[in-house]
Amino acid sequence: MSIPQERRVVTAIPGPKSRELLARKQAAVPPGIGTALPVFVTRAGGGVLQDADGNSLIDFGSGIAVTSVGNAAPKVVERVRRQVADFTHTCFMVTPYESYVRVCEKLNELTPGDHDKRTVLVSTGAEAVENAVKIARHATGRPAVVVFDHGYHGRTLLTMTLTAKNMPYKEKFGPFAPEVYRVPLAYPFRWPSGPENCAEEAAEQAIDMITKQVGADNVAAVVIEPIAGEGGFVVPARGFLPRVAEFCRTNGIVFVADEVQTGFARTGTMFACEDEGIVPDIITTAKGIAGGLPLAGVTGRAEIMDKVHAGGLGGTYGGNPLACEAALGVMETIEEEDLVARARHIGDTMLPRLRALQERFDVIGDVRGRGAMIAIELVEPGTKVPNPAAVQEIVRRCHAEGLLVLTAGTYGNVLRFLPPLVIPDHLLDEGLGILEKAIAEL
Known part of the structure; x- marks a missing residue:
């Protein structure tokens, strides 16, 4: 160094x-x-x-x-240096470039599950979560989104609504987006009956609230951080996440793992949901993906991602070529070191x-x-x-x-x-x- x-x-x-x-x-x-x-x-x-x-x-x-x-990081710096001398922007939706495709291929390869996948690149974690919700709603034709206590998903109108904590993220910024419902998280240290009962009781309460108050057939997506980040690095009690994921599979609900903070080797697996063998329908990534350059990804099952019509996804800066090269350098560094x-x-x-x-x-x-x-x-x-x-x-x-x-x-x-x-x-x-x-x- x-x-x-x-x-x-x-x-x-x-x-x-x-x-x-x-x-x-x-x-x-x-x-x-x-x-x-x-x-x-x-x-x-x-x-x-x-x-x-x-x-x-x-x-x-x-x-x-x-x-x-x-x-x-050396591999990030070198890739960005070469790219900035070639071109800094074209907008992938106007004239595409290979590095965007390569990042998507790598995300399709690295994220959990061996099913056919597609990836869209955007600029921030909040934008990735918003797009995951858009895609889930489009694919299912359902309006409702379920999130969890202590969750954090961003600062835009929708992701601020998804976020649990009022101060400083939501205070006086309402009214908030509709059709968002919050259920308990399995927080072992603070679970009333103790950590040994946390996973089962929290899952039962969450599923009961979804079923009774929202209706499973109305839910497009369940969005959860495998480890709650801003909420206090809460590691859900083991067994809770698999139970929620199974409920989603049974009821045709898109299970979205928000791995913006937990992804890219941070938790000792490439993605945190791998710890309990969970394969999300959609996974969102950002933060550690590009070594400090603004980039985020939404990776999901092809049959879900392909539902959205042409032009329905995108953004001017999404998948900027400098950030894509940085991401390729990050992934090389993670693997080689x-x-x-x-x-x-x-x-x-x-x-x-x-x-x-x-x-x-x-x-x-x-x-x-x-x-x-x-x-x-x-x-x-x-x-x-x-x-x-x-x-x-x-x-x-x-x-x-x-x-x-x-x-x-x-x-x-x-x-x-x-x-x-x-x-x-x-x-x-x-x-x-x-x-x-x-x-x-x-």
């Missing part, structure tokens, strides 16, 4: 140059665009971010699971250390996740009452020490960890040490 893989704190964080840039940002950008850590990045790669003041921070966020293969195994290694490193912290500090109510998608949920000691204040204090301490961490959770009480899959072991270890110190000092 061309950038030194070391933590280096030479100023307060944020430093004077970042504070100057933050003042400019506040004068030019509305406050609705929040910032987790107001340091202005000048270089990044491997497991570090360098800011305008010369600080080098350990990255436990990956741009929210985007730069999984590392920032400015075996980053699926690397994600498992990261999980095998982080989870035991975080569980050891849980035994020492009763502010940690739950430790969960798979691969390099890990979270701890903080509570008032001795209870399950959410403790967002503890999260904010730990984040403040970590950031001051040069460790970037992110928050999540319906109640704002979850620390989520998404390190780049290429992060060196010594930085992973050092970052965990900083986190441990912050929790101990709390």
